Amino acid sequence: MVHFQGITVEIISDGQTLDFYDDPDAAGVEESRARHLYIEAVAGSTFELDVDITPEFNLYNMKAGHAVEVVVKIDGRPDSELGESYTKKYLQKEFSRGKSVGVTFAGPGHYCEETGQWMQSDYSFGNLVLRETSDASLSVQQAQDLGKIEVIVQRIKMAKQQTAIPSRTPIPTINEVPEKALKGRPIETTVTLTNARPATEPTAYIATPLLGEAGKPVVFNICYRSRHALQMLGCIPRSPSPAIEISDDESHEAAVKPENSSFMTGSSNDPSNTSLTGSAGSPGELLRQIQVLNARIIDLERVNVKAEELNSGTVIKEEGSSAKRKREEDGTGSSSQRRRMPAKIEHVDLTDD
Template sequence: MDHFQGITAQIISNGQVLDFYDDPDAPEIPESRARHHYVEAVAGSTFQVKVNLTPQFNSYRMKAEDAVKISVVPDGNIGGGGRAVKYTKKLLQESFSRVYRCSHTFTGPKHFCKEIGQWMRSDYSFGNLVLKETPDPGFSVKQAEDLGKIQITIQRVKMEKRQVAYVPSTIPIETINEVPEKALKGRSIETTVRLANARPTSASVHSHISKSISGEAGKPVVFNIYYRSRRALQMIGCIPRSPSPESQSPDDDATAPEHVLQEVRDLRARLALLERGLNVKSESSSAATGVKREREEEGNKGSRQRRRTTVKIEHVDLTDD
């Protein structure tokens, strides 16, 4: 049974749908209720999470007042950046009859700014993760367990008639921006989810109480989206490494711009002059050395000849007979 029938999820960054990459080392588990994908995260870019339901979605055991709950939790931050929305079976059927699908896009969470007395909405964005040598006081390694992951959950729920007032949070939503390196436990995580572009929005007034439908129908399906930098994806093996740049061949001169060709010709001419200068200097040095050696040899030869000359001494007898 395909538990994801009629369900798709997308990560949209700067208007572009990001490609999903599969972990080459992760085994494929048939009929699993969890799917794992990787996406490339670029620090500084905003993103949205979009979930689509089509008529192929299995609404078995759902009554008209039952609903589908879709929730998004980045970095395990349930109380802060998490979002959720519910669509009743009746609303789903109406959407399917009009536009063939029911879609929802999560752009970011809300919070109430006490200083200005205004509800604010922020965008999800990718930011650089700062690694520290020592953790801050009160930091728990458990906080970093879900770092680098966006979890999307789809579940069939039973709606209660009761409603509860939505209590505004006056505390700014916290995100994990820096962690000690040992908390990553060897994971190659360089980015984190942050909030950006806070702007005024309308208030959330109430929320319905819900609980999962009993039995098999109430079990959730989960998308685990792991966001990583391009370098990290290459290290994992999700995408091939970039080839090393090749050296320019002589044939490339035909397609190079004219000013580049002129610079190449000038450099080659200067190199030729330098080589000729080095050759002349080398030959001059060799000739001078040869003359010096020749003179030294001649001088040494004369000295040797003079030393070999034998002086004959003539003895004259001056005595009288």
């Protein structure tokens, strides 16, 4: 859930509370009246929005005839708006008891002419179909607001409730769009309606938004995206590759096996002498062979050092296990060669003279 300006918003999908992710592009930007968030949308799952007005909500300078309205809008479409309002008197009464005032939006209703009754549907996430042809009925603003759920909380002047004007068709949903309309945005899901069932007749009211500072709404812009799209946007990390795990005993065994030195003796009957790409049956085996080769390289370095010692009669100090020879810079900046001291030769006169 997310809490902002005394308002709490929670989205429940298939019985699970969805996590909210901050907009990476709005990181560090101070938001006074709006929040920009992301959620993960799984195609085929139903969802509902729970909105609570808590006692922290500011009722300052709110007149007796005013009310607080909570509106949910899907994909920026005015015909998708669902709302609920609460008078100042009712809010003050609940706040004085330390209670919040909440409303749940699970889906819209419409009047079915075939059955002669009102029907209620549930919100659901669906797959968005992309096509190449353009659609003149899809405006630029509709394309821009696609993939967004808005929760708007504002002060209004409310008139008396009246019977709702029957809607002859369900709220239209956008199931397919031209690919060019998205302009590269990673939108793969849409909001659809499902589980239509009989419902009671709703009521409607006439609301007039207040002007000035008191009428400024608090807005939650919630973009719903697939998990893949959230990873592309940087909202959630990409799934890491599985790590290769080898126990310390296996690593030590691979490093000290006798066959590790067979390479320097020219042994060819060691099965691990085959190609890495051809003999590695698993990532663990590949890593083990790499460790074997590293051990052989160390052995070869030691052999070269010992051979050089025998030829020169000079002892070379090893650094760790790699037996690297230390080179020092002389005063001119060029590396100085290790100097070999010539052996002293004595001349003996064997003549009788």
